[in-house]
Amino acid sequence: MTIHYSKDHEWIEFAEEHEAATVGITLHAQEALGDVVFVDLPEVGKRFAQGEVAGVVESVKAAADIYMPVSGEVVEVNEALRADPSLANSDPMGQGWFFKVHVDQKDLGEFDQLMDEPDYLKFAQNN
Template structure:
């Protein structure tokens, strides 16, 4: 399992060759506060890297969810839609947002690894 990170505080994890899982980082959910609503992308929609694929709303703010890589959304987390607080209680696990079939692995490989993301957080 390989987890990579974006400058926008999304994570993407490739568990198998079928799809990659996307969510928000612990830092993102800390900054947002209590998540009260998520707008998830439609299954079957194809996005380019950097496109807005959804929205997460909290008691403090709303934030866009950006596609970390180009690809087609193959599944959304219906449990998160029903209970948005999962983005706070388990952002790197059960609080995942959607799964995407990655169309360009070079985009995935160009993202930050955990040490690089930790270094970014120290600059904020």
């Protein structure tokens, strides 16, 4: 399993070729937002292109768009997160995931445009 990161501070974990990839916000993003109070998750079955807004997260400080890190179709949303948005703060890389997306074979190359963890950590320090 490999986690990739976007410049918009989302992470995506792609386990195996035929499994859905899991998407969430990074630790850096949740720290910048502060206490998350609401999440607007995408509709299951909706397809998004890489970079499109797929949801919104609202905190006591601000609201921020959630961008699709790679093109794909949403196959599951985290209902636990909808019920308890604070999971995005307490466990952003685990139980606080946002949605799962099926990535078509033709779109797998989009992962190459994302960062690995060392590159993302350097990026996040400056942004």
